[in-house]
Amino acid sequence: MSVHLRRRPSERGIALLSVLLLVAVMAIVTTLILDRVNLAVRLAANADAADRARFAALGAEQFAAREIKRQLDLSPARTINVGGWIGQPNVLPIDDGSGAVVTATVRDGGNCFNLNSVVAGQPGDLAARPVGIGQFAGLMQALGVGSDEARGLADALADWIDTDQAAQPAGAEDQYYQQLDMPYRTAGRLLGDKGEIQALRGMTPQLYARLEPWICALPDAILSPINVNTLLPEQAPLIMMLAPGKIPLDRARTMIADRPALGYARIADFWRPLALQSQTFGPEIESQPQIVTRWFELDLVIQQGESRWRQTSLLDAQLTPARIISRRIGEP
Structure with missing residues (x-):
């Protein structure tokens, strides 16, 4: 003897609603997971860009320190701005494959x-x-x-x-x-x-x-x-x-x-x-004014795609080699 069980229409509706609810919950969970993954990817990319910018800034500081010393050695008795090397933005060479562009501006750090x-x-x-x-x-x-x-x-x-x-x-x-x-x-x-x-x-x-x-x-x-x-x-x-x-x-x-x-x-x-x-x-x-500069301010702007890194360093050129005394990260 066989028994055939027939579902009532209301039961079939409840089953369909349960399936739809489960699908909706899974879609929401999947969206949240994807958002978290995308956020993690963006954070990792930003951290990588910041690290690259930081290392580029350190390299630019060393390059600028050598250039400042070279300029001072050309005229040790008085610091002069022949050629406009003070206050003139310069694009520094960088070859790390990142496509970053470093713009450096040297200013007389005592003229303030x-x-x-x-x-x-x-x-x-x-x-x-x-x-x-x-x-x-x-x-x-x-x-x-x-x-x-x-x-x-x-x-x-x-x-x-x-x-x-x-x-x-x-x-x-x-x-x-x-x-x-x-x-x-x-x-x-x-x-x-x-x-x-x-x-x-x-x-x-x-x-x-x-x-x-x-x-x-x-x-x-x-x-x-x-x-x-x-x-x-x-x-x-x-x-x-x-x-x-x-x-x-x-x-x-x-x-x-x-x-x-x-x-x-x-x-x-x-x-x-x-x-x-x-x-x-x-x-x-x-006796307050000077004719030889001791302090120099180095303003660095590092542009890499949509990322921008700003750093201002203070150099003591009285030391050999010129030494970084302080750094300020971000806009003034």
Whole structure:
């Protein structure tokens, strides 16, 4: 005897719905797995591109260090920009099969305001330096910042770096910063990167963007070692900065334009036009400008397909061979 079981239509519908649901779940799981695989592939490709860029940057640093030393050896008594090797972007050769393009720009690393110059002394015993504070305020005013705002930022910078807790007249020490919604303390040490000043009282993103091309954080608390032989015409405010309120912008531009083709042989030659007008600024300021550059900034941009790597290195050319002192990865 045989028994035939007949499914009801409702049961066949449930079975079909179960199959469709299972297929949908499998499709979703498969899509997620493919997304994860694609993400892993992209991450691996990005990591590979970053590694290639990092090694290319290291090679470019060595190449640039040798080229800087070669240029300095050609004129050891004075650093000059004959041929425009300073400030001129150059495409460096690279043959690793990746198709990467390395663009390197060498700049005089001392032609900027050294943020650490607002203090004097040794680590652990840093005190505010009035000359450096005044120069920072003067530079900001030359760039269009109001006098009160400029003085407040300059004093705040000195308080940020110095090792005491006595605020400058327009400055701010720990007492101010610890009252903020997200409290923090002043550094009490030299800056390692110019971006640190974004934590100062009164600093805004707009103001930092205006100041960023003009400032630097050299590893020593020295007055900004401006090289009068490598200054570009558009850097005339750095001459105004040396003696705030005493050197007009037009006069500063003229001092750059009238520079001998092979640069000034002595610092006294640079100051002579002002000395003839009975303008003197004291030995500390008059000895501040340089004719030989010690610090160089190397700006590297490595383009590989859609990937872009930006690195800025600071070189000490006083050492043999020239040595990398610091690196900054990413945009300023």
